[in-house]
Amino acid sequence: MRRRQLLLAAAVGGAGMLWGLRAKNSDNGGVHSAYFQTLSTALDNAGLARPTLIIDKQKLLANANILHQHLAGRYDYRVVAKSLPSLPLLETVMSHTDTQRLMVFHQPFLNLITNELPNTDVLLGKPMPVAAAARFYQQHKTTQFDARHQLQWLVDAPARLIQYADLARQRRELMLINLELDVGLHRGGIKDEEQLAVALDIIEREPFLQFSGFMGYDPHVSKNPRLLGGPEAAFSSVQKVYQNFVTTAERQLQRSLSGLTLNAAGSPTYQRYTGAQVATELSAGSALVKPTDFDLDTLADHEPATFIATPVLKSLPVAEVPGIEKLASLQSWFNPNSRQAFFIYGGYWKAKPESPPGLSLHPLYGRSANQEMLNGSSSVKLQPDDWVFMRPTQSEGVFLQFGDIAVYEDGAIVDSWPVFAQS
Numbered sequence: 001m002r003r004r005q006l007l008l009a010a011a012v013g014g015a016g017m018l019w020g021l022r023a024k025n026s027d028n029g030g031v032h033s034a035y036f037q038t039l040s041t042a043l044d045n046a047g048l049a050r051p052t053l054i055i056d057k058q059k060l061l062a063n064a065n066i067l068h069q070h071l072a073g074r075y076d077y078r079v080v081a082k083s084l085p086s087l088p089l090l091e092t093v094m095s096h097t098d099t100q101r102l103m104v105f106h107q108p109f110l111n112l113i114t115n116e117l118p119n120t121d122v123l124l125g126k127p128m129p130v131a132a133a134a135r136f137y138q139q140h141k142t143t144q145f146d147a148r149h150q151l152q153w154l155v156d157a158p159a160r161l162i163q164y165a166d167l168a169r170q171r172r173e174l175m176l177i178n179l180e181l182d183v184g185l186h187r188g189g190i191k192d193e194e195q196l197a198v199a200l201d202i203i204e205r206e207p208f209l210q211f212s213g214f215m216g217y218d219p220h221v222s223k224n225p226r227l228l229g230g231p232e233a234a235f236s237s238v239q240k241v242y243q244n245f246v247t248t249a250e251r252q253l254q255r256s257l258s259g260l261t262l263n264a265a266g267s268p269t270y271q272r273y274t275g276a277q278v279a280t281e282l283s284a285g286s287a288l289v290k291p292t293d294f295d296l297d298t299l300a301d302h303e304p305a306t307f308i309a310t311p312v313l314k315s316l317p318v319a320e321v322p323g324i325e326k327l328a329s330l331q332s333w334f335n336p337n338s339r340q341a342f343f344i345y346g347g348y349w350k351a352k353p354e355s356p357p358g359l360s361l362h363p364l365y366g367r368s369a370n371q372e373m374l375n376g377s378s379s380v381k382l383q384p385d386d387w388v389f390m391r392p393t394q395s396e397g398v399f400l401q402f403g404d405i406a407v408y409e410d411g412a413i414v415d416s417w418p419v420f421a422q423s
């Protein structure tokens, strides 16, 4: 008797669980909103029919305005070039935010930028091997960009400083040196007062090197767990560490650092800077296009301004996995969102499906950069040649995978912006 009762309870529990799972997987599908419908028409009218990276110019400029308002003249703004890797895109952002400052992370892009945008003020965002720095100078033909005054090399450690001092001496040309600080990210950089003292000493003793400031990047702040005081505690610690480096440097050099470049922040933290901090300028790039990794409380007033659009190649009424075709109807009973299969042009990008709603990747089918399968419920009405839209998870790297950026404005594709070339 007890056994039968137990079996009954197990059966009822199991059935309940199955229904629960089904209820959890309710139909999330739908059709494009008016915005994505208009975007689809704009792409068709432009004759596009391949994976395309789109920037919505109005949303980009709205984000740039928000950033400009937050900085409120209290900090200079430095545009992070790797997150917006296209000359016309950078020029648009620079003119809209009234800045000439760029942060650059790659030697070929450094040569490109200094040739094409010779009025910029450039700070490296990571320390380059000295051979890459030497290569920059070999390839640097233009005379309009004066590297002696417009380019700050980022240096993380005394050993690299010695290499840079040798290069500067060989070339008999001044190199500006900005020191990378470890303000809590622990990605290298000057870690303590002793290292700072050694680094400053090397710079001061070398006539061809000149100290130009500090860079302290702080993306770890947003991730600090509540248990450890949350982002607020991490941000306040970053400020203490940064201020201490500045005070120590001023004491050692016997002069004020005012007028030097005290760079800080990044998209996740720039809105935490209120004017009370020691930094003189803030860097950000991603916030202006807002990929999904930047869906953060501190960027709630920024809008997604970039999408990947790609045509549907095939629309199949049933999503079948080779070898387990028979499970297709069971699977779509459990999860109505896995009923249909849409094969898209390309795929496997660092991106998440955005429109129409309810599209997802199949957990078993496998990824493809050629024709990726997306699944959706019967409420998704996609046909071959319709567009699917995704949001990149990050802009860096992803932006370089599609050729020219399609610029969308007021219902039409109005421009085509080339992205950075690697050589």
Ligand SMILES: Cc1ncc(COP(=O)(O)O)c(C=O)c1O
Pocket (backbone or CB within 6 Å): 080, 083, 103, 125, 126, 217, 265, 266, 267, 268, 283, 284, 285, 286, 287
């Ligand atoms: C040194 C430095 N500063 C700032 C940033 C911020 O860039 P973004 O605003 O695009 O996140 C980065 C990003 O990697 C960085 O490495």
